[in-house]
Amino acid sequence: MADKSNDPVALWQKMIGEMEKGFNAFAARAMESPQFSQALNQVGGATAAGQKQLGELMEKYLLTMNMPSRAQMIGMAERLQAIEGQLNEIKAILHQMQGNAAGSGGVYAPAPRPPRTKRPPPPAGGEQKSGGEQK
Amino acid sequence: MKAAAEADRAGFDLASISERIESEVQRAIARSIKGVEYFSTSGPSLGSTPKDILSVRGTMNLYHYRPIADEIYRVPILIVMATTNRGYILDMVPGQSFIEFLLKRGYDVYMLDWTAPKPEEKNLRMEDYVLDFIPDCVRRVQADSGENDVTVIGYCFGGVLSLLYGSISAGGPMKNLICFTTPVDFREMKLFQNFADRRYFDVDHLVDSIGNIPPEMILSSFEMLRPASRAASQVQLWENIWNDEFVKSYRMFDRWATDTLPLAGEYFRTITKDLMWDNKLYNDAMSVGGRKADISSIKVPFLHAVAEHDHIVPYGAARPLIEKIGSADKEEVILKGGHVSLVAGANAVRRLWPKLDSWLCERST
Numbered sequence: 169m170a171d172k173s174n175d176p177v178a179l180w181q182k183m184i185g186e187m188e189k190g191f192n193a194f195a196a197r198a199m200e201s202p203q204f205s206q207a208l209n210q211v212g213g214a215t216a217a218g219q220k221q222l223g224e225l226m227e228k229y230l231l232t233m234n235m236p237s238r239a240q241m242i243g244m245a246e247r248l249q250a251i252e253g254q255l256n257e258i259k260a261i262l263h264q265m266q267g268n269a270a271g272s273g274g275v276y277a278p279a280p281r282p283p284r285t286k287r288p289p290p291p292a293g294g295e296q297k298s299g300g301e302q303k
Numbered sequence: 304m305k306a307a308a309e310a311d312r313a314g315f316d317l318a319s320i321s322e323r324i325e326s327e328v329q330r331a332i333a334r335s336i337k338g339v340e341y342f343s344t345s346g347p348s349l350g351s352t353p354k355d356i357l358s359v360r361g362t363m364n365l366y367h368y369r370p371i372a373d374e375i376y377r378v379p380i381l382i383v384m385a386t387t388n389r390g391y392i393l394d395m396v397p398g399q400s401f402i403e404f405l406l407k408r409g410y411d412v413y414m415l416d417w418t419a420p421k422p423e424e425k426n427l428r429m430e431d432y433v434l435d436f437i438p439d440c441v442r443r444v445q446a447d448s449g450e451n452d453v454t455v456i457g458y459c460f461g462g463v464l465s466l467l468y469g470s471i472s473a474g475g476p477m478k479n480l481i482c483f484t485t486p487v488d489f490r491e492m493k494l495f496q497n498f499a500d501r502r503y504f505d506v507d508h509l510v511d512s513i514g515n516i517p518p519e520m521i522l523s524s525f526e527m528l529r530p531a532s533r534a535a536s537q538v539q540l541w542e543n544i545w546n547d548e549f550v551k552s553y554r555m556f557d558r559w560a561t562d563t564l565p566l567a568g569e570y571f572r573t574i575t576k577d578l579m580w581d582n583k584l585y586n587d588a589m590s591v592g593g594r595k596a597d598i599s600s601i602k603v604p605f606l607h608a609v610a611e612h613d614h615i616v617p618y619g620a621a622r623p624l625i626e627k628i629g630s631a632d633k634e635e636v637i638l639k640g641g642h643v644s645l646v647a648g649a650n651a652v653r654r655l656w657p658k659l660d661s662w663l664c665e666r667s668t
Contacts, residue, residue: 177327184538191531199527200493205500220513282370284377286409288664
């Protein structure tokens with residue numbers, strides 16, 4: 169295998185990594201300035217307010233066009249998820265009922281939980297040692 | 304021969320270079336094929352450990368994960384997720400799921416997870432989270448498990464909420480408290496401090512005009528902490544797209560990272576004013592709903608796990624917690640990794656999870 173220092177792929181990956189670190193450090197320094205905060209909040213405030221107005225406008229437009237808005241689509245997706253969740257619950261209950269019917273004459277009872285009697289394993293040869301530095 | 308000898312002197316091995324070129328060509332072909340696959344398929348299914356929903360109330364969801372061990376520890380665990388992110392970071396895929404790990408080790412696990420607050424929930428306040436949602440979940444865990452004691456684990460801002468709950472309900476059912484990467488000194492979150500500089504950031508205007516804080520805004524503020532990292536990770540993805548394991552892992556984490564939740568407006572206002580501006584938690588001046596929240600009143604066994612390279616909650620912001628907490632039995636553990644890799648992925652499987660198990664098992668009987 170060629171030396172890593174001569175491997176063009178390794179060099180490229182190292183360069184990307186260094187560029188990322190360098191740019192992040194540079195940007196972090198720039199973002200620590202009060203001027204950045206001022207500019208960010210001017211732009212951010214205006215954008216947020218603008219986005220909200222645009223959203224409301226779009227909502228009205230979609231209503232006029234008799235089409236669902238994004239909020240309604242999200243609401244529908246959430247309803248679907250809730251229905252899926254309930255179906256899963258029903259499936260789980262049916263499963264339990266089926267098991268119980270087979271085992272105890274058809275009377276429904278919740279699945280038994282394991283006993284809360286577990287004890288910690290005895291310390292054995294540093295098996296449970298931390299992987300990290302402790303303070 | 305002469306060229307080969309010269310190349311050898313210069314540190315090149317012609318045979319290995321040709322092997323390398325061949326391998327790179329094969330990878331380039333694989334990249335093209337896998338690249339098409341990447342865009343035409345969805346990522347792995349996340350958060351699939353079997354669970355039951357115990358309660359859904361607005362933004363609050365309480366799950367109980369079905370035990371898989373034959374015998375479980377007496378004390379159940381309630382995990383409190385950060386309000387900005389989804390809980391499936393702790394339940395990625397089998398083999399990389401913290402939840403699955405806990406279940407296999409014999410813990411009874413519940414999770415307080417959040418969904419996006421609806422526009423009409425913009426008035427949810429810190430009080431709703433600390434004095435209503437968490438105590439409600441604790442009561443439900445007690446009722447469901449039949450146990451009075453509960454271990455609480457809080458991740459990131461879920462840790463802050465757990466600290467507030469624990470300090471207000473000192474002497475309550477919380478038997479152990481574990482925090483992952485939990486900030487207390489908000490001055491040390493320097494970039495967030497600058498983004499929220501009170502001279503320029505008008506939080507009242509923002510909340511009053513838009514209600515809930517949109518997820519895009521929260522995601523942008525996280526990404527701005529490391530602005531080059533997203534582009535660099537996409538380059539990395541392209542380089543490694545031939546590697547199925549890398550792609551699977553990339554998709555899991557990328558999906559989670561971009562699946563940010565909006566924050567309820569009033570709650571965000573309190574975070575900004577009380578924590579970011581006035582640093583009240585650190586200054587022992589925090590109160591929630593008129594009730595003083597003093598971290599030193601927490602006396603239960605306490606573990607704080609922090610990451611060496613956490614860019615979201617820098618160590619300086621998390622460090623004072625271990626000193627401030629009132630517990631006699633307390634420990635801080637600093638592990639390699641970042642804000643997310645501390646709790647999920649290969650790093651967490653090797654480091655945090657076994658450490659947490661060894662600490663918690665003795666305190667769960």
